[in-house]
Every structure is written in C-alpha cells, then in structure tokens.
Amino acid sequence: MSMDDPCAFFREQTILLTGGTGGLGGCLLYKLTMKLDVRKIYAVVRGSTEAAKSQWKETMPEHIENMLATKKIELVLGDITEQGFGIEESVLREMAGSVTVIIHAAANINWLSTMPLKETIGNNCLPVLHLAQVAATFEKLTKFVFVSTAYANSFLPDGIVEEKIYPRGNAERHLTQILKEGRVSEGVNRGFASPYTFAKHLAEQLLLSRNPSLPILIVRPTAIGPAISEPYPYYSRRSSCPLSRYIEKYMSAPDSGIFHVSPLHHAGTTIFDEIPVDIASNLILLHVMHGTQGIVHAGAESYVLWTLARVHQDIVAHFPYVPGSQKGPSFRYVSDKSIEQGKYANFWKMMGADWHFLNTASKRFVSVEGPLSISLGGHDATKFMLERTRLISEDIRRRRASQISTKL
Ligand SMILES: NC(=O)c1ccc[n+]([C@@H]2O[C@H](COP(=O)([O-])OP(=O)(O)OC[C@H]3O[C@@H](n4cnc5c(N)ncnc54)[C@H](OP(=O)(O)O)[C@@H]3O)[C@@H](O)[C@H]2O)c1
Secondary structure, X not given: XXXXXXXXXHOOOEEEEEOOOOHHHHHHXXXXXXXXXXXXXXXXXXXXXXXXXXXXXXXXXXXXXXXXXXOOEEEEEOOOOOHHHHOOHHHHHHHHHHOOXXXXXXXXXXXXXXXXXXXXXXXXXXXXXXXXXXXXXXXXXXXXXXXXXXXXXXXXXXXXXXXXOOOOOOHHHHHHHHHHHOOOOXXXXXXXXXXXXXXXXXXXXXXXHHOOOOOEEEEEEOEEEOOOOOOXXXXXXXXXXXXXXXXXXXXXXXXXOEEEOOXXXXXXXXXXXXXXXXXXXXXXXXXXXOOOXXXXXXXXXXXXXXXXXHHHHXXXXXXXXXXXXXXXXXXXXXXXXXXXXXXXXXXXXXXXXXXXXXXXXXXXXXOOOOOOOXXXXXXXXXXXXXXXXXXXXXXXXXXXXXXXXXXX
C-alpha cells in the first residue's frame, strides 16, 4: 500500500473512536467518513444514540446526515467511566476481531469543574488505562492513540517543552493514594493548570509503563481552536475552544486585563498556543498512517504563532462591544508577580505562562498534500481571527437579546 495515499490506508482501517460527539472527535469522524473512505468506525457515545445525533446536529448540521448515510459509523452506547466502558459483551467481541486503530479522544475537559480529584482521575486517567487492557485482546490492533494535552506538563517552568515524559515522582504510588484516600501528598499536583491536566499527566505515564507492548501514540494538542476549513470554517463545539471562551468572557465582562509574563515579554510577546481542530485532526491521522509511536505535540508551531498582544490589540480591541459595561479593552503585561493577574489569566493558566511546545515530530508533514494536508494554502490567519471574533461578539449580542426577550 502506498504511504502517499491516505484513502488507500484508511480504507483498510476499522477504528474505535471515543469522544466522537466532541469538538475534536466530530472533526475526526468527518475526515474519516467524508474524506478518507474509512472501512468502519465504532463510535462510542454516551446516554443515547439520539442524544449523540442531536449534538452533531448542533455542531455539524449540514454534514451529519451525509456522514451517517455512508453507513460507516456504528454507534456504540458506552460510558468511559464504567468498567469495560459499559459496552455490550457481543460488541466488544466483534471489535476485538476487527479493530485496527483505537483513538481515545473522550475526556471531561471542564476546567471549572469542582469535581473531587478521585472523580477527575476517574474521567481523565483511569479510562485510558482500562481501554489499554481491553486493547490487549484486540487481534488486529496496529495503533492505540491517546489524546492527552500539552498542559499535562503545566507544572514545568516557562521555557521549552519537549515531546517526552517529564516524570514527577512515582505515578503508580500517586494513583494508589488518590484511589484510597482521594488526595495526593502535598506538593505532588502543585503547579498544574487544573486537576484535569494532572490526571492526564498521570495517565500518560501509567499508560506507557503498564503497556510496553501496545503500539501507543500519545498526542498532546495545545488549546484547540475552530476549524479553518473542515468540516466547515469556524466549526467547533462552543465549550471546547479555550481562546474563544476567553474572548467571549472578556467581551462580556472584562477583567483588569493584567497578565503575568516573564521579564522578556513586557510587550505581550508570550505565545498563546492554539491549533485549529482540523489541523490537529489531520496531524493525528497522519501520525496514525505513518506508524508514529511515542509522544507528539499538536500546537501552534504547526499553524501560526499568535502572541497575547496580537490577540488583544489586533482582535479584541477591534470589537470593543462589551454589553452592559462602560469599560473598553485594556491590557498590561507585568513580570512583578505581586501585582494581581486578571481573573481570566488566573483561570486559563496557559495565558499567563510562557511555554514553547516543540512540534518536532510533525515537521516531516509540512509538505504533505491531499486530504491530510496541514499546509495553510491561502489561509489568512488575521482575517480568520477577526471574523471569528466578530462571530463571537454577534453570538453575545444574540444571547443577550434572547435573554432580554425571555425576561419581557
Ligand atoms: N479542547 C481543547 O482545547 C483541548 C486541548 C488539549 C487537549 N484536548 C483533548 O482533546 C480531546 C478531545 O477534546 P474536545 O475538545 O473534543 O472535548 P469536548 O468537545 O468536550 O468532547 C469531549 C468528548 O468526550 C465525551 N465524553 C466525556 N465524558 C464521557 C463519558 N463519561 N463517556 C463517554 N464519552 C464521554 C463527550 O461526550 P458528550 O458529547 O456526551 O459530552 C465528548 O464526545 C480530549 O481528550 C481533551 O483532553 C482538548
């Protein structure tokens, strides 16, 4: 089979996908069914198949019917927090004899969540470990993909972050303690951007150390942004785009606009690392196709490097519409950490940090053409960001208007 022909490769693949109703999983489903002629996808969805379909109707209203009409998607009811994902025995047996690629993209990414640590681990660490046990019985498996996050290493100081494990103590011991006592020893999870990122940190290490003979690929996206073109421009699941949420929050209720930066970045030159969901999807599928093992980042180095100042001055400042507020946009970048940051910088810790995520493993794909191309062609990133921000501001107005009319 030619490695230049993604359709020929994916035509022979049967994929088990979790998280297919999510922002990333939806895009992967679209690519696999509509662009790559995949043989079959078992898409694990929770609740009911009707709930999954109505989620897709919201995010991909003009595509989902055609995707389902390919008859390549088999919806499998399951819940990643349950033993065996709560999937029926007969379906598990069928998958064990046919699945060639597993992509585990389901997660609970809610940074606002007040879930106890044990539950966060139950959502974002234990499922991939259980799935790996199940995968060990899959006869034809050639790739096991775990979608992690670049912020799995958010305890690191500012600077370069490589595509490797940065261990922090004994992951097995930490997990045992959490499951027994619901907590970890003081300091172990200090510095992580959120409990969710700590859970992914443990998951990566345990997955690799417990399963030396599984063909594992860990993909760490940075912040995922709306699609530049597929399934359609600006496609996203509203709750899953951190930068869009930040822009939305800031426009609705601005904070002090103060960001902590290293002394080098007083002008706001810290990179805000974001990757469009369709580029992230293409990278995942390219690495699957080319048999990459180990850890890869999927971030702005494979797209466009935006600085915080550019996001603020060129984008947010173009849309000073802030409903119900007298205050226009203003931003300050300070290295004096005794000055309090704004609440949004505190919340999205990646905005007040200065990591440089290397995308070394994906460099070889820059000139790939065809359905998995990551080339930007005529894409104008500034125009795209402006329109994205305009759409967000329109959405704010619409929501406000409907709230007002409901009240009336
Ligand atoms: N969004 C980002 O900026 C970002 C950045 C770095 C890494 N990631 C990683 O990328 C992956 C995909 O994230 P995303 O942005 O697509 O998130 P998302 O839009 O929130 O999607 C999450 C998916 O997981 C499913 N899910 C959650 N809990 C489940 C459960 N108990 N059982 C079955 N399915 C469950 C959701 O199903 P429902 O539709 O039923 O809720 C949904 O399909 C995740 O692993 C995430 O950690 C995301």
